Amino acid sequence: MTALAETTPSQATRRRTFTREDRLPVAVGLYVFLFLAIALPLGLMSLWSIADGWPPPHVLPQSYTTERWAGVLGDSGLLRAAINSIVIAIVVTVATALIALPTAWAMARFPFRLKRAVEIFILAPIIIPGIVVAVGIGQVFLALGLAYSVAGVILVQIVGTLPLMIRLMTAALETIPDDLLHAARSLGAGTADIIRHIVLPLAVPGLLAGGLMSFVGSFEEFDKSFIVGAPVVETLPIKLYMYLDPYSMQLPLASIVSFLLLLPALVVFVIAGRVLRDDLMAAGMGKI
């Protein structure tokens, strides 16, 4: 974050104003990118999910069926898994925020020795593959009796969601100037008042950004939850991955699974887009 602040002035001098002539190429570029990155795969996925066989020479499938959708959605276990996933994701998000807040506060406000080292230590879980973490933790959880329990799954997921949350919250808290807290104090606010009326409201962009990431991250997390929780705790990803046949390529089923896993991310981001005001969004992206 400090590095970012240092580079800002030079970026400002290089900044060019967006002119009318720029609109067309920028719009064309963005829409082509969106089409290739999102619309095309989604279109193919939806075709695959309802195709009743799609042999190579044909540009479009010859016949369609809704049987597979009916099969997957008709599974009563699916709803249970979805509810499991939602509950776990909410708990993981709240717990992540609570754990991250004090850490981020310390990282943002206090200078201390070896701060860089601590930063890297905090980000370490992102660098190490989830499966490695899961196998290691799985052993420990077995010994502790946390394996195959919802609590165990929640704990192991927090390992994955915490680094990003701390990073985003630190960035948000760093933007609060000291004088603001001093001013609040001089106006009669105690520590609790300052946290409630000043720090938390100003941390909202970071909290929301971190919360969205944590929620989606938890909802879609597979490998760690699978090793710690399966087959007793069934989250939506675990349930959906089980539809996939490990011995043959099942594009139609894979498409349905992808759609279902995409859903929560889509819903959350649409809600976020409505809730977040423009300035808060901008603040979350470090522009203040």
Added chain:
Amino acid sequence: MTMLEITDITKDYGASRALHPVSLSVAKGEFVTILGPSGCGKSSLLRIVMGISQQSGGEIRLAGQRIDMLPPERRDIAMVFQSYALFPHMTVEQNLRFGLRMKKVVKAEQQRRIAHALDICTLAGLTGRMPRQLSGGQQQRVALARAIVMQPNLLLFDEPLSNLDAKLRDTLRHELVALHRRIGATSLYVTHDQAEAMAMSDRIVVMNAGRVVEIGTPLELYRAPKQAFTAGFLGQTNLLAITASGRTGQLPWGQPVDLATETSGPAQVSVRPESIGIRACDQASGAPATVAGVSFMGASALYTVAVGDTVLKVSQAGGDALIEPGRTVALTFPERLPVLEDRGREDREIEDQGRKDRLRTPEVA
């Protein structure tokens, strides 16, 4: 009646001392300015009075009560910050209300005080705006209003005008003075701008390198400074070495001058450029004084005049024609020149009383 009494406040950062014992008092309703170059410890002192920085020693009394042990929120002091420090997520009105809510002032009283503050800070119509929708001058007025609604025992100002452009600074300075006359709040104001200090204050506290150099009214400090630092910091001056006996002193080139106080031996006087008379004169009596340079400032002309080894600044108001460089001039000095007290090392050593004092003073402004 004394409202604020600061006694022997010190501040140490490790082995280095940012504030040497500083004492000053502010009467009820008085507007006192702490003036000094950046790094002189003036902001540190203000922060200690507010309570957002801890003193290393000394005592602060506000309205007779000791407050140096209290947290800032219980000191009944409001502060206006250089950075305005408005809460960015609150509207103007919410900013003003914040302190009143914290102090649990009843709703009707909140409303009355906010309306009053909005009125005297000319903020009517801006109540619903967010701070970022306001100009710098408006933001500073909101910051001021937010402090005023608290009706504190003491108002602190930490260089509140230094982020504004020159013209706006001028306007707001006048508004501040007018406002102080209206509400009569006891104020302690920190600045490095001598013009600001002179225009606004009842009294000025001149600080340098963590020490109080001199305290006095703007007029006293300008007309008859006791310290060379004060003389040089408040406006322009010529510091001249003299040899004195009684009320008469002799300038380095032999010209006699009249002194305000009886002095003997070598001493130093401060002579303001505008108090020296200058006129072209071909037949110089005594030492030859020649104009080395002239710059025309509009209302006055500023000459640099060389007399022997000494170079003097002389300013002449009005004047129909400029005296050209190279001309010989006659200089006349005013009567009763203030003699500077040579407050040298002895005094400081007594103050420090055996403390190991590094001369290094950290930047703390």
